[in-house]
Amino acid sequence: MADSHSVAKRLQSELMNLMVSASPGVSAFPEGDNIFNWIGTIKGAPGTVYDNLDFKLKLTFPTDYPFKPPVVKFETSCFHPNVDQNGNICLDILKDKWTPIYNVRTLLISIQSLLGEPNNESPFNTYAASIWENQEEFKKVLLKKYQEATGITI
Amino acid sequence: MIDIIKEYFRNSISTGFWKYFSDCKLEMLLNSKTTITNDSNQLMMIYQQFTVSIDYLYQVYIYFERNLEFLYQHLPNASLEFRYYLEKLQNLLMNSITLRSSTDTMTFRKILYMFFEKDFKSFIKLKEQVYKGDQEDEEEDEEDDLELSIQDIDLKESLFITLCRKLHRLNIINLSEDIFTEILYKKIFQYIEEKCQGNYEERFLDDTLQFCNNVLFKWLSMIILSGGQPQESDQLFKQWKTRFEFSIYENFAQQRVLELFSMIMHYPSSRPALEDLGVCFQKIPIRQVLIQHLSSVIGQRLLQPGAQTTDIISQYISTIQSLRIIDPSGSLIQTVGRPIKQYLAQREDTIRCIVSIFTDDTNELHKEFMNFRDNDTAELQEEESTILEYDHYLDDLDDQGNFEKSLQWVPLNNDNFNTNKKSSDDMFDNLVQIYESLDLFVNEYRSMLSERLLSAENHFDNALVEKEITNLELLKLRFGENSLHQCEIMVKDMTDSKRLNNLIHKEMGSVNKGVYETLILSELFWPSSALKDTLEPFKYPKEIIAQMGLFSKEYERVKAPRKLINRYDFGRVELELVMENGNTKEFTVSPIQASIISLFSSEGGDSESQVKLTLDQMCSALECKNKEQVRKKLQFWIANQVVKEVNGVYQLNVKDSSDTVSMAEVVDGDYVHGDSDEDTDSEDDVIIVEEQEEEKSVSEKEKEEKMRVIENFIIGMLTNFKVLTLDRIHNMLTMFNSEQYSSTQQELKQFLLKLINEEKIELNNTEYKIKN
Numbered sequence A: 001m002a003d004s005h006s007v008a009k010r011l012q013s014e015l016m017n018l019m020v021s022a023s024p025g026v027s028a029f030p031e032g033d034n035i036f037n038w039i040g041t042i043k044g045a046p047g048t049v050y051d052n053l054d055f056k057l058k059l060t061f062p063t064d065y066p067f068k069p070p071v072v073k074f075e076t077s078c079f080h081p082n083v084d085q086n087g088n089i090c091l092d093i094l095k096d097k098w099t100p101i102y103n104v105r106t107l108l109i110s111i112q113s114l115l116g117e118p119n120n121e122s123p124f125n126t127y128a129a130s131i132w133e134n135q136e137e138f139k140k141v142l143l144k145k146y147q148e149a150t151g152i153t154i
Numbered sequence B: 001m002i003d004i005i006k007e008y009f010r011n012s013i014s015t016g017f018w019k020y021f022s023d024c025k026l027e028m029l030l031n032s033k034t035t036i037t038n039d040s041n042q043l044m045m046i047y048q049q050f051t052v053s054i055d056y057l058y059q060v061y062i063y064f065e066r067n068l069e070f071l072y073q074h075l076p077n078a079s080l081e082f083r084y085y086l087e088k089l090q091n092l093l094m095n096s097i098t099l100r101s102s103t104d105t106m107t108f109r110k111i112l113y114m115f116f117e118k119d120f121k122s123f124i125k126l127k128e129q130v131y132k133g134d135q136e137d138e139e140e141d142e143e144d145d146l147e148l149s150i151q152d153i154d155l156k157e158s159l160f161i162t163l164c165r166k167l168h169r170l171n172i173i174n175l176s177e178d179i180f181t182e183i184l185y186k187k188i189f190q191y192i193e194e195k196c197q198g199n200y201e202e203r204f205l206d207d208t209l210q211f212c213n214n215v216l217f218k219w220l221s222m223i224i225l226s227g228g229q230p231q232e233s234d235q236l237f238k239q240w241k242t243r244f245e246f247s248i249y250e251n252f253a254q255q256r257v258l259e260l261f262s263m264i265m266h267y268p269s270s271r272p273a274l275e276d277l278g279v280c281f282q283k284i285p286i287r288q289v290l291i292q293h294l295s296s297v298i299g300q301r302l303l304q305p306g307a308q309t310t311d312i313i314s315q316y317i318s319t320i321q322s323l324r325i326i327d328p329s330g331s332l333i334q335t336v337g338r339p340i341k342q343y344l345a346q347r348e349d350t351i352r353c354i355v356s357i358f359t360d361d362t363n364e365l366h367k368e369f370m371n372f373r374d375n376d377t378a379e380l381q382e383e384e385s386t387i388l389e390y391d392h393y394l395d396d397l398d399d400q401g402n403f404e405k406s407l408q409w410v411p412l413n414n415d416n417f418n419t420n421k422k423s424s425d426d427m428f429d430n431l432v433q434i435y436e437s438l439d440l441f442v443n444e445y446r447s448m449l450s451e452r453l454l455s456a457e458n459h460f461d462n463a464l465v466e467k468e469i470t471n472l473e474l475l476k477l478r479f480g481e482n483s484l485h486q487c488e489i490m491v492k493d494m495t496d497s498k499r500l501n502n503l504i505h506k507e508m509g510s511v512n513k514g515v516y517e518t519l520i521l522s523e524l525f526w527p528s529s530a531l532k533d534t535l536e537p538f539k540y541p542k543e544i545i546a547q548m549g550l551f552s553k554e555y556e557r558v559k560a561p562r563k564l565i566n567r568y569d570f571g572r573v574e575l576e577l578v579m580e581n582g583n584t585k586e587f588t589v590s591p592i593q594a595s596i597i598s599l600f601s602s603e604g605g606d607s608e609s610q611v612k613l614t615l616d617q618m619c620s621a622l623e624c625k626n627k628e629q630v631r632k633k634l635q636f637w638i639a640n641q642v643v644k645e646v647n648g649v650y651q652l653n654v655k656d657s658s659d660t661v662s663m664a665e666v667v668d669g670d671y672v673h674g675d676s677d678e679d680t681d682s683e684d685d686v687i688i689v690e691e692q693e694e695e696k697s698v699s700e701k702e703k704e705e706k707m708r709v710i711e712n713f714i715i716g717m718l719t720n721f722k723v724l725t726l727d728r729i730h731n732m733l734t735m736f737n738s739e740q741y742s743s744t745q746q747e748l749k750q751f752l753l754k755l756i757n758e759e760k761i762e763l764n765n766t767e768y769k770i771k772n
Helices: A004-020 A104-116 A126-131 A135-150 B002-019 B026-031 B040-074 B082-098 B102-132 B150-169 B177-196 B205-225 B230-258 B260-265 B271-283 B287-302 B309-326 B331-346 B350-359 B364-370 B374-395 B400-407 B427-432 B438-455 B462-479 B482-508 B542-558 B591-599 B615-622 B627-639 B698-721 B726-736 B745-757
Strands: A026-030 A037-043 A054-060 A071-074 B516-521 B566-578 B584-589 B612-614 B643-646 B649-652 B661-671 B723-725 B761-764 B767-770
Touching (some): A004 B698, A026 A104, A026 B698, A037 B698, A054 A104, B040 B082, B040 B150, B177 B230, B230 B260, B230 B271, B260 B287, B271 B309, B287 B309, B309 B331, B309 B427, B427 B462, B438 B462, B438 B482, B482 B516, B516 B542, B615 B627, B698 B726, B698 B761, B698 B767, B723 B726
Parallel strands (some): B516 B661
Antiparallel strands (some): B566 B584, B612 B649, B643 B649, B723 B767
């Protein structure tokens, strides 16, 4: 076990950092009493099909964070080529490309930009990947799925 | 046998002894609490009778002693030493006198007390006379035996010694030890109190000790040395002396400690007294008493809401200096100073006061600030390198020199274990140490500097700039180059503005040089608070706008790509109002006041058409949305009887007035966006009819900043959790931002209410959420 106290300290300072610096469209906060579990919120970036859609994420930090990446999953079902049915995300920096330089804020921003720029080479959701080229149709499906998941009509 | 002697002593000797006093009013001694009574004749008589009675006792005693000795020598089986029987005899004799009744015990003690005191007094009198010599006229006392010649004194002393010798034999000296101790103490205390109390400007300790040596110990020696074996009594006398010396130090220190706070207040003139106390501090353990007393006095008298911060600071400085005299190791000040430091750290204007104390050249401490020499820095560096050497030593155990150095390490005293920082001789450092970081200081200095620069009468005055540069250089020596970079730019703005004004006016071929001047400030380097908008926007008179435009254009050409942004609210205008009757009045006002009065100027000197304006008209002419602001500024002119109001309509006060408002000189302010410079000139320095905005200190701003972070946290929570109750918000803030969050739930509720009012969040029943 790593020193969970120093990990908690690091997460504490990341929280402070996240709260005081302006990061439009991304936010996160520890859930309940445990600083190792966070709830995140990402707003789709303007100019993408995800514009104005809010997605909730769950971030779980390992006890050897930041040497290992946190586990990040979409809580709000997200129709996206690199996100599977269960909300798992296919993103290199969450796997082998992770380095301790990243933090919650940069991670959320990366996921936010992933929404607009999917990696269609290795899709988790092949259907989403296949219709990505047709943005109009993609948006139609996306909004339908989003409404099913959240009950919010855009 | 013993019983017979006892009976004899009790019946005849005792009666014989007390008979000597039959004529004396002994009850007088008993009744008066002290033996000092007015009836000196009575005292004299008792004194003499005492001497005679002791003679009597002595003779009796000697007689018995001889017989006892004889008996002892002829006693075949004496199991005990002769000495034992002698003591028995002494006791028997004394008991028969003093234990006859309880009154007698008391009376005998009183007589003894009186005897010693009286002798001591006359002894001191004589000694003092001898000391004073003939240069002083002696106070004539009731005592006629004062008029004695040296021989008489000797005679008197030898009489006393003889008497003492007898008293020794009778073992009365032993019985009366506490009596003459009391007498001596009383004299010492009285002496110290009389001489030293309230006088801090001379050293008294040596003087006191000398007095004791010359007078008190002399007297004591007559008593002690007169008895028994010389060696024994010598030893005894030494013990006495040590004991008394200790008491002198102790009493002296106590006396001084009680006055320590006043001594500190009188520093540096109280230096001698402090040095005395320092000597005591080294000799006897007064540390705890001193700390306790001084701390409590400081708490009562200094750290009070009524005391001004500057006073607390200067007393703190004196305290440091004074305590360093007493205890050069500096551990005292660590302990005593801590509560003062903590108290000062709580006061919001402390930094401001410190900075102004040290930069105000009329203040004493300014000199010290100026005296900061390079060798101080050298010392520091040396210290650092020593530390480095120690590290080196860890790697290299062979290094003998360093090993020796490391042996010089001294354990920290109990009282300063938590502040291992070496207390510095430099007062400025001491004050800066109140705070954890230098940044606070630099920020406050910056804000004061901006104030001073902006409010200066004449911004292009070289003396002003030079003074600030000197201060800056000195601060740089202490704080390092980097931390004061911004301040440097601020001062440089002043000189640059002067140069640019000259240049631009020359370029423009302007005749307005000296009439229209611009102070150019680099926005990014000035404290944002100094440049924040203080007024609602309004429009300047068009001539001024034209002038500003020309200047700005020229500036942008000269300093491209920088831009000049004019500030409407800063600046100063010197006005000359030409009244109808030809009188002129001069005013120095803020731009908005000047703009208002210029509305009343009748065009072309047409004096017949009085300009009449309502508040609304003025506001629209000035394009100012804030009516209240215009009304307030207008008050200045009304108060100066230039403008009057009739039924909500304003006009010039015709009685002695009117007309051409000519702008004699205008100085204006502006500042630039872009990457640096800007311009501005001072602010309202005006004869204020309006309310002045209160200075916000740096710490207050910090509080605001803290609340802004808390706000961010709340918004962050609500973004991620949709809805939260007050409880949950409070708990999460406590859990995740304990450093900054210290409010109670009630205070949090107030703060949330504020956010609701600002339409940032909303409240549904008990749940808070983000307002969409």
